[in-house]
Amino acid sequence: MPYPNVHLGGNVYSAWEHREFNDGFRVLDHRLEDLLGKNSCHSFDQSISFPSSPSVSFRIKGPNLTLFRCNDSSTNDHYFRDYQNFTNCSGFSIYYKYPSREQEDSWHAPEEGIPDNCSPIHLPIKRGARSQNSSLFDGLTANFTIRWNFSDDCSKCYYDGGRCLTDSNYKFLCSFNPTAKRKSRRILVIVLLAVICLTFSICLGIVIWCFKKRKGSRSHSFTRNTYSDRNDLEGGSKYFGVPVFSYSTLQEATNNFDSSRELGDGGFGTVYYGKLRDRREVAVKRLYEQSSKRMVQFKNEIEILTRLRHQNLVMLYGCTSRHSRELLLVYEYIPNGTVADHLHGEKAKNGTFIWSIRMKIAIETASALAYLHASDIIHRDIKTCNILLDNNFCVKVADFGLSRLFPNDVTHISTAPQGTPGYVDPDYHACFQLTSKSDVYSFGVVLIELISSLLAVDIRRHRDEISLANFAISKILKCAFEELIDPSLGYKSDPEVRRMTTSVVELAFRCLQLEKEMRPTMDEVLEILKAIQRGESENQKEEDINIIDNESEDDAQLMKSKLPVSPNSVNDKWFSCSATASISG
Structure with a gap:
């Protein structure tokens, strides 16, 4: 499937969603690629830059190189005495210095005193491009990642219930919306009251717990231990029952976190392939920064994964100590990529992702979520990027950094919405109440992705259908299944595929209901999927499968009037590819 071409500022780009990268795009600059391939001096005509607005700005992520293009009319060797000099271009010279590893993700340049005949140029470079002997053109690249950042004003406006706009003076x-503003105030009052009650309950619970445990309970904690080259573990220490690996062991296993071993970027860190000394293949997640927030996510994922045992959940092998140089999590390595890779990435081209495999994935994912909910855990970030596949297309649900443990006898938790655009439950986004039905909504989006092979968020669709959930509901209400179901699955040619896909569409419709009370539980979803696979969907009771074809026109019109405006839509017009971005408040 070719990447869409985007015409911007007289140039042509190919752009596509970065695998497991929530707030950016992969971009290929065709003009720069052609010039670099020819070793053309026109490569240094101008910097790489992109438009911005008062609401959002963009920057290039990854190694960058600042070059200085200087006319040959004067000598600049004294000023650029620590720089390399490229003199193969007629009429000007190029001075440059490769950044250190600590400088790779930021522009670097002398602070002042640049000669008048020189101008700075910023271009992306390949990771590890530092050789003094290689050609300058060999180190540059036309393939890079763009990340976006919403302004503080836009973020505040968005979470206050407003829309970010730009007036005629570019301000x-x-x-x-007056109605929405009044509703936001009511919600704020309710949330404040809930926070006060929750705080009081937590304080009371802590006092009681401390009273009961003060005589000698020993809390779980990380411990410092001396690393021995004879063992992979730090003195056999454990945290919540998980082995603690030394930093040097994981550094060795990943070949010093070699960029060629990078498996993907997530919202909280980069994942690398590694091989331990005992020959086990592992995936090592390297958290972006060692802050208090990352430590909470680090401990949260460890605590959740160590209490779970299910064949469709990824296994945690261990972690580093909190005293280590970096926070690292070590998982079993799942070799066949993610569901997103097979639906939207390079793996989608081989044609092996047939309907029977997709149905198997849906059932195994539902089984994992039903198990989580039975264990009082809500995943909170279910999406195709977090569903891993082994070589037999068996599911391994991953990434529990946002997951929440539910106290006993509690129906919901009041918390700021977190998740990925296109998958976040609109009811959770509006009311700040996280329930197991929030996972059901996200799973409904995954079902539609499996059926349609379409992206969860795609700004190339009509603005009301940028969100795949809104797009699917629109097609379902019109009974236009043939416009929603991927024709390559055999919907028109195979009656059995038609029966199963139509039944799964109807189930997804129930999962995507705006009112969470109207959605089924994950146990119900799992049983319905198994019945569909067995061929029993036609015998389901009316309350188990919602029959869209028999709805009256008035009912359909009423449902349309209740459709949510997705809080996850991306409406910027300058880019023609899909992206997901992490929402956290």
Whole structure:
């Protein structure tokens, strides 16, 4: 499937969603690629840059190189005495210095005193491009990642219930719907009361717990231990029953976190392939920064994964100590990529992702989620990027950094919405109440992705259908299944595929209901999927499978009037490819 070409500022780009990278795009600059391939001096005509607005700005992520293009009319060797000099271009010279590893993700340049005949140029370079002997053209690249950042004004406007706009003078403008604003105030009052009650309950619980445990309970904690080259573990220490690996062991296993071993970027860190001394293949997640927030996510994922045992959940092998140079998590290595890779990436081209495999994936994912909910855990970030596949297409659900443990006898938790655009439950986003039905909504989006092979968020669709959930509901209400179901699955030619896909569409419709009370539980979803696979969907009771074809026109019109405007839609017009971005408040 070719990447869409985007025409921007007289140039042509190919752009596509970065695998497991929540707030950016992969970009290929065709003009720069052609010039670099020819070793053309026109490669240094201008910097790589992209438009911005008062609401959002963009920057290139990854190694960058600052070059200085200087006319030959004067000598600049004294000023650029620590720089390399490229003199193969007629009429000008190029001075440059490769960044250190600590400088790779930021522009670097002398602070002042640049000669008048020189101008700085910023271009992306390949990771590890530092050889003094290689050609300058060999170190440059036209393939890079763009990340975006919403302004503080836009973020505040968005979470206050407004829309980020730009007026005729190119100044930021926050637009509010009066009805929505009144509703936001009511919600704020309710949330404040809930927070006060919750805080009081937590304080009371802590006092009681401390009273009961003060005589000698020993809490779990990381411990410092001397690393021995004879063992992979730090003195056999454990945290929540998980082995603690030394940093040097994982550094060795990943070949010093070699970029060629990078498996993907997530919202919280980069994942690398590694091989331990005992020959086990592992995936090592390297958290972006060692802050208090990352430590909470680090401990949260360890605590959750160590209490779970299910064939469709990824296994945690261990972690580093909190005293280590970096926070690292070690998982079993799953070799066949993610469901997103097989639906939207390079693996989608081989044609092996047939309907029977997709149905198997849906059932195994539902089984994993039903198990989590039975264990009082909500995943909170279910998406195709977090569903891993082994070589037999068996599911391994991963990434529990956002997951929440539910106290006993509690129906919901009040918390700021977190998750990925296109998958976040609109009811959770509006009311700040996280329940197991939030996972059901996200799973409904995954079902539609499996059926349609379409992206969860795609700005190339009509603005009301950028969100795949809204797009699917629109097609279902019109009974236009043939416009929703991927024709390569055999919907028109195979009656059995038609029966199963139509039944799964109807189940997904129930999962995507705006009112969470109308959605089934994950146990119900799992049983319905198994019945569909067995060929029993036609015998389901009316309350188990929602029959869209028999709805009256008035009912359909009423449902349309209740459709949510997805809080996850991306409406920027300058890019023609899909992306997901982490939402956290």
